[in-house]
Every structure is written in C-alpha cells, then in structure tokens.
Amino acid sequence: MTSPRHVTLIDGSGFIFRAFHGLPPMTRPDGTPVNAVYGFTTMLMKLLSESDADHVAVVFDTSRKTFRSDFYPDYKAHRPPAPEELVPQFPLVRDATRAFDVCCIEMEGFEADDLIATYARAAVAQGAKVTIVSSDKDLMQLVGERVQMFDPMKNRVIGEPEVREKFGVGPDRVVDVQALCGDASDNVPGVPGIGIKTAAQLIGEYGDLDTLLARASEIKQPKRRESLLEHAELARISRRLVLLRDDVPLPVAMDQLAVKPVNPETLAAFCAAQGFRSLMNRLNVKAPPVATMAAATPAALPVAPKVETRYELVVSEDALDRWIAEATRAGTVAFDTETTGLDPLRAQLVGVSLSVEPGRACYIPILHSPPQAQGSLDLGGGGPAADTPKILPAKTTLDRLKPLLADPAVLKIGHNIKYDMQILAGLGLVLTSLDDTMLLSYVLDGGAHGHGLDELCQLHFGHANIAFSEVCGTGKAQVTFDRVPLDKALAYAAEDADMTLRLHRLLKPRLLAERMVTVYETLERPLVPVIVEMERAGIKVDRAALIALSEDFGRRLGELENEVIALNNGEVFNLGSPQQLGKVLFETLGLPGGKKTKTGQWATGADVLEELAHLHPLPARLLDWRQISKLKSTYTDALVSQINPATGRVHTSYSLATTTTGRLSSSDPNLQNIPIRTEEGRKIRHAFVADAGCKLISADYSQIELRLVAHVAGIEGLRTAFASGADIHAITASQVFGVPVEGIDSSLRRRAKAINFGIIYGISPFGLAAQLGIPQGEAKAYIAAYFQRYPEIRDYMERTKEEARENGFVTTLFGRKVYTPGIKDKNGAMRAFAERAAINGPIQGGAADIIKRAMVRLPAALKEAGLAARMLLQVHDELVLEAPEAAVEPTIAVVKRIMEAAASLSVPLLVEAGAADNWGEAH
DNA sequence: ACACTCACG
DNA sequence: GACGTACGTGAGTGTA
Secondary structure, eight states: OOOOSEEEEEEHHHHHHHHHHHSOOOBOTTSOBOHHHHHHHHHHHHHHHHOOOSEEEEEOOOOSOBHHHHHOTTTTTTOOOOOTTTTTHHHHHHHHHHHTTOEEEOOTBSOHHHHHHHHHHHHHHTTOEEEEEOOOGGGGGGOOSSEEEEETTTTEEEOHHHHHHHHSSOGGGHHHHHHHHOBTTTTBOOOTTOOHHHHHHHHHHHSSHHHHHHTGGGOSSHHHHHHHHHTHHHHHHHHHHHSOOOOOOOSSOGGGGBOOOOOHHHHHHHHHHHTOHHHHHHHTOOOOOOOOHHHHSOOSSOOOSOOOOEEEEOOSHHHHHHHHHHHHHHSEEEEEEEESOSOTTTOOEEEEEEEEETTEEEEEESSOOOOOOOTTOOOOTTOHHHHOOOOOOHHHHHHHHHHHHHOTTSEEEESSHHHHHHHHHHTTOOOOSEEEHHHHHHHHHBTTBOOOHHHHHHHHHOOOOOOHHHHHOSGGGOOOGGGSOHHHHHHHHHHHHHHHHHHHHHHHHHHHHTTOHHIIIIIITTHHHHHHHHHHHOEEEOHHHHHHHHHHHHHHHHHHHHHHHHHTTTOOOOTTOHHHHHHIIIIISOOSOOOBOTTSOBOOOHHHHHHHTTTOSHHHHHHHHHHHHHIIIIIIIHHHHTOOTTTSEEOOEEESSOOSSSOOEEESSOOSOOOOSSHHHHHHHTTEEOOTTEEEEEEEETTHHHHHHHHHTTOHHHHHHHHHTSOHHHHHHHHHHTOOGGGOOHHHHHHHHHHHHHHHHOOOHHHHHHHHTOOHHHHHHHHHHHHHHOTHHHHHHHHHHHHHHHHSEEEOTTOOEEEOTTTTOSSHHHHHHHHHHHHHHHHHHHHHHHHHHHHHHHHHHHHHTTOOOEEEEEOSSEEEEEEEGGGHHHHHHHHHHHHHTSOOOSSOOOEEEEEESBHHHHO
C-alpha cells in the first residue's frame, strides 16, 4: 500500500447537472434520456487517460437532507425537483463510474462537497496533490498550495489567482465573503444589501468576518452599518452553511481509491447498453453491432390492429442465425418462452419465440416430443409423426441464443419477463437489458385494469389471442406444451412475441408523455432481476417441525370438534361450514343477535362469535377450532407440500403488477401472510430457518405509513413527535386527549393507535367504532379531537379527494399513479369507498415505492461491502435476508443504511433489525 | 365460480 | 335520515 501522490476528486452530482443542461438531448434506443450520462462518461474517460492521478473517486450527494438543513431548514429548500429526463440518469452515472472501476462515494447527511473537503484534507495530510474536478464556487474555499480545481466543461484550471478573481479575496477568506453576500440558489441568506464586491471590500478591510461584525459600528455608510448590525447572526448562520466540513468519517478508505486498470469489456458492455457507439470505437474494442438509433426507436403511433401476420417455424441453423442477426441488427427484440408448467423452478423450456417487427415472428422449438400415440384418438390426416419436422438440437439453439440474450446492446422485451428470466437462469443463461410490457402497462394504467397479455391485446388492439386452453386443452385432458403439435405451437407462441412487440411500441412512448419514466426506470424495471434472485433463493423451512406442528394441531382439532359437538347436544355438523354453524347458533341453540350477510346467510365471522362468547361456551371453542384449522390447512400442511425437492426450500412467486397501490403480492405460497399475531401462529414463523452457518436477518421500517402521513400531509405535530423518537401512539394519545405522556395508560394508547391507523385507511366514525368497540358518537368525537390537534390532516384528505376527482388517480411521492375508479360514482357508498382508497393510495403506495427503492439498491451495496448476504423475502415494510453468521453485524449495518436512505422525508425513516436462527426470533 | 372466513402489512 | 364502510392482499373450504 503506497501513499497517494495525486488524488482526483470528481464532483459527480455537480457534473450531472451541468452536463444535462449543457449537452443536447440524447436518448437510448429504448427512449431513456442519456445526455448527462454521455457527458459524464466522456469526461471520465478523458480524465483517466490524461491525468497522472493515482487515486480517483467520484463523489455524489445522496439526498437533500443534510446536517445543514437540520439547523437551517430553508437551506437549498426551494430548489425545483430534478427534471424528469434527468432522474433516470442518476443511477446510470453511478453505473458508468463502476464501469470504469472507479469508486462512488456518498454519505447520508452530508453533501458531496463535505466529502470532497474531507478527502482533500486527508490527501494533503498524506503529502499528496489534489485535483477537484468541479466548477462549483462553494468548493473554492478548498483551493490551496496543494489543492487545485479543474472545470471539466471549460477545460480550465482554478487556482488561487482564479479564486481571487472570483471572490476578491484568497481561498482562506472565501467563506467569510460568501457569508456576507449569501447565495440565492442555495438559499444562503447572507446580509441584505451586501453583494460580492462589497463583501470582498469589507473583508479586505477588516481581515475576517468576526472582526468585521465586532467592529460593524465603525462603518461609515449608515445603511450598510445598520444592516450588518441587525443581521450579524444571519451572517454567522450563513458562514456555517457555506463552510465545508472536512471531518466526515471516511466512508471508503483512501487506499480504495487507487486507480485500477480499466476492463475494456466491462466498459464496452456499459457503452453498448447506452448506445454510445462512438465511445466504443475510441476504446478499440469490438463493438456489438447495434442498429441506428432511428431504426431502434419504437414507433410513437399505435400499431394498426390488423396487421398481416407471417410466422415462421425455425428448424434450421440458417434460419436461426438469420433471426438472431436480425434481432441484433434491430437492437430490440420481443421474446417469449414456452415451458412445461407454471412453476419456473420445475418447468422445462420447450421453445422460444422472437419478433422484431409487428406481424412477423418466429418460434424455435427446443423440446417437443411428437404427440404421443394416444390409442386410436390420433386420427388426423397422414399421422403426426410423418409431418413433424425434425427440430434443432437443444444445445445448438441455446448456444446460439446465449450471446443474444446476454448482449446489453439488444433490448429484450418480454411480457412478465421475470418468468422467462427464471427459466433461463435455470439453464445458466443470463438475460441483460430488458423491458417488460406488463410492467409498462402497470405503471401507466395500474388499477385501471389487469395487465395480462391477453387482456391487454383485447383492450388495446381488439384482438383475441389464441387461448392457451385451445392449444393445450383443459382439465384432465390438458397436456403440457411440449406435446403440442408444432404448427399449433407456432401459431400460439409466435403470436405472443408479436403481440408483446406491438404492446411495447404502444406503451413505451407513453412513459415520457405521462411522466412515468422515473417510476418505471428506477423502481420497476431494475426490480425484476432482484426479484428473480429472491425467488430463486427461496427460504428454508424446517419440515420436521412443521409436520410435528401439523400433528399437534390435528389432535387439538379433534378434541375441539368433540367439545363443540357435545355443546350442540351431540348433534353432528361440519364445523367448517358457516352455513351449518349459523343454523346451529341462531336456530338450534336460539342465540340472540344474529346478523345476516348480504346474501342472506347467517354471519358467523370472528366479531360475531366473540359477541356470542359470553352467552354460550360453543362460540369460543369454535373460534379456537377455526384458528387451529386455518393454521393447519393454510400453513403447516400446505407449506410442507410446497417445499421444492431439489432445493429443500420454499420459493414464493412475487407479482409485480397486481396491486392497485404499487405493493408486491406473494403467492404459491403466499409468504407475506405467515402468522405472527398469535402465540400459536408464531410457531409457524419459527419453522422458517436459516441455512447452516447462516442467520436470518429481519429488517423492518418502523411506522413507515404513519411517517408518510406526517410527511405527505405536512402534519407538524406528528413530525415533531417522530423527530423526538418516542412512542408515537403514546404521544398522539397525549396530544389528542390532552393528558401528559406519563399519564397515558394502555387504553388511551390503544385508542390513539386505532385512530392513527384509521387515518391511514381514510377514517370513518363507523369503522373506528367497530375497531374499538365503542359507540359511533364517541368515535366521532375522537376523530374531531384528532382533526383539532392535527388540522393539516383534514386539508390533506380534502386535497387528495379533489385530486382523485380531477384526474381519476392520485400520486405517490415518487410519482406513481394510483387509480381511484368510482370516485365520481352516483352511489354514495361506492364514492366513499373510492375516497378512502384515494386517501390511502399515496400512503400505502409511497411506502411501497420506498421499500422497492431500497431493494433495488441493496444488492450492489452488499456487494460493494463484500458481504455475501442475500435477500429472501419482502413483506411490505420488512426485508428478510440470509447472511453468513460471521457477517451478520456488518450486513445489518448496510441494510439499515440503505433502507433508511431510500427516501428523504421531513421525518426520519427508522429501520429496526434483528438476527436469529429463525424468522420468528429475528423479527 | 362465488361467498365466507381469516392469515398478513 | 339511510346507505354500508375501515386500506391493500392470497388461500382454503363449502356450496351451488
């Protein structure tokens, strides 16, 4: 480890903005704007090739919230949000940095400038020379004997003379001048009436700011004197704002900044993915062929519904090569896989279809057995075997497809491409550069309709796709796709690829037009590979423990059943039948207070049975029976049967395009509703265990939805409550009921908690009354008291409802649309329902955005920290990871950091994390 | 296929 | 004054 001689620190965030505004718009073949990325990449390339620096880092801002905004909330507060076209470029610039194998440095709570100051000081202390690549005047205070700045856009070095020219004083007095003249763009106040010239003159005369302020009364000009005397404190605050911290703990050690040789292949892959062909030529690496941008850019107009179709069955090497070449030339190809089943871990790849222009597609069979001679049923013309052409060997096909799939310069479009990636991953094939028409539809029209391929084709093109059942049959007669005759397989599979391409041309241009680029590019698309890894990882369950639990539950069900039957005077009935139970309770036993459901049946829900429990012993027994029965059938029995024999783990499937709010959903099995609320249920959670030598880590956001309420609705009382870090429900109780926090008992706290939750759900007196078991009038009074104490919540609710009425949707803080159908329904109940959903939308959806962002960022952060931990599960506000036992502590630190920094709100985000051998104890 | 119930956030 | 309500999911069971 040699000490650095020349350290170059690049102000990444500053550069992005200047490049964005300074360069003409450029887009990638898929429509993503990349002009700032291009500018950054060329700058970095030039710098690395021309500079003699031996240590380099690119430093970024993380969020707006820094230690400065803590003591001066207006600091940089009135900056408009970044332009829509710039947002997707932020992560790409970091990708660019990594493609050069250069360190990205950022730290929550500090600006890039503070980190630069810190590294500069450390470098000088080690005897090195420092170059700061930036033109930001805020960094000029750092210039000195061994520190210079370089403006990469103007190709100009900034040393002491240049600083003097700008500020009229030397670098050591720059902060004093800035403190006086302020900075409108950063909201640094300064002293009113004093500009840069006067400031320089004053500092020149008095030496420094403190002396000037102390002797301000000596100033001759009356206005200037009064202003300085009156605003001395403002000047001191301003100095604190502009003075850079150079004592930040170094997030990355200096020696990590050492320049490494660039791997041309990594760099070429990155450039290819961005469509930077000229840069690849400069790199002297063989560029994967890419079509011209014009040819690859999707047509902006909807595709005519009726296009003549030409579908080709690919059974020769020539034809296969021709299709692959065409896809490569086009730079964009729709892609679909056909398999033997729905479970991607067990299904086998049967064939692949491709499409590069509407109406034209091919199907490449990979695993087709000739239709089995099904006795005498096969009566077709000349017999199937005779006209079944020979298909290419699977290995040939896969070997040829592999480079196409891995080629970052060719965009692969799929519909629910997660599934295809799973299938390919099972064969050791990697798919890079992807788009997903299901996710495009979801971000554009989530909540308006479903996002299945068939549904979308019907909706957008009035086209009915060939039904799967038509090809494979239904029920007992259903066959797997490998048994489908090739002509039918071609018609079905090629149509899917064709339609996927058409949908892409229709939907992708809408992203920019409807301002959904950010949601799609930063939350949805990058999540796909992350989810693929999670699903493939699965989670280990203790089979023996579940079986033992199941047996235990079975015994107790038998006992409870006997008791219930005895209580029904020995009259046998099916405990699982709500209909029979209703008759027993309200007819045979004649218990009072029966309610009917909307279909006229006796209602027998848990709330009803709890009411009845004090009149008769049977309902309580039945509640116990129901609980155990649910646990046994839905969890212990079902989970055991879901264990994948090959991995010994359960692999859920996450749906990315199901919910109306942006949440994920989990199925087959659903691992987002594993019991926890009751003692018996928790035992099931204990059966989710870590692999040998590992621990499970559970990290969950504390009160994320309520924090979002405080932030989105701007509720001052809640914000300060969260900032204090104390028990939020107790504080709410104290504020709403007017009792000091020490006087809050569990009952008051429980009521406050129910109101807090009610707010999230779009509160109503009826709902709150039902939740708390109190009269509606009382609930109404609570709500009134809450509104009184937190008046901003009422504005938020009205504002949100109005937004929904105006647009038909509401939006989350990341810009996701949540549709609110029924908001103008003439039926009052329907409308009220839509209104509550509208109020809930930005809250639940915002929380979903935040955890998605954390999930997208986490894998790289773990990798960067050299940690082998992997994400296994997401449960809306919780992430479950598996980590080697020895690495638990550092893993928790990274997970916490990434999750808490996933959004910067006006309230802190808090993540609580624990580790144990099983999920029950880790939580 | 639908209703009901209940597991989770 | 009555309507029917907490928001978002998925799964198992019974019934038609």
